Amino acid sequence: MSFHFFFQFGYLGLFLISFLSATLLPLASELLVVAMPPLGYEVWLIIVVASAGSFLGSLTNYFVGKKGGDVILSRYIQMKPETLVRAQRFYQRWGPIALFFAWMPFIGDPLTAVAGTLKLDLRIFTFWVLLGKALRYLVLLDIADRFLNPV
Secondary structure, eight states: HHHHHHHHHHHHHHHHHHHHHTTTTSSOOHHHHTTTGGGGGOHHHHHHHHHHHHHHHHHHHHHHHHHTHHHHHHSOOOOOOHHHHHHHHHHHHHHGGGGTTTTTTTTHHHHHHHHHTOOOOOHHHHHHHHHHHHHHHHHHHHHHHHSSSSO
């Protein structure tokens, strides 16, 4: 699927790719996020839309983990067993704070599914995941702005 497809829908496209990339699908929303401000899109709205989509994708992982656990994760979703084990170990070491890193490649999506299998309180899940994802987009856009508009 081409990024052009998502570009043509503006904020809705951003929401969709952010949602899909936060599920266990191998997509990335960063390219679209960074490309939108130079095209005239509002930075704060980009952060809100991308964070909302990304959070809802992570919430999908949470409910997959909570409702289906190992059956869905092993049968219907292609994830290497060592990736899930790595996420479980990371979560065991750091506890709910680990969900702040739900935006990280490779381990972030499995972390949110692990939180579901452990039936973590949804309020705690929401706090850490939203905080991490919103800060990630904020930092990403700040770095892109500094790179594209040096002082």
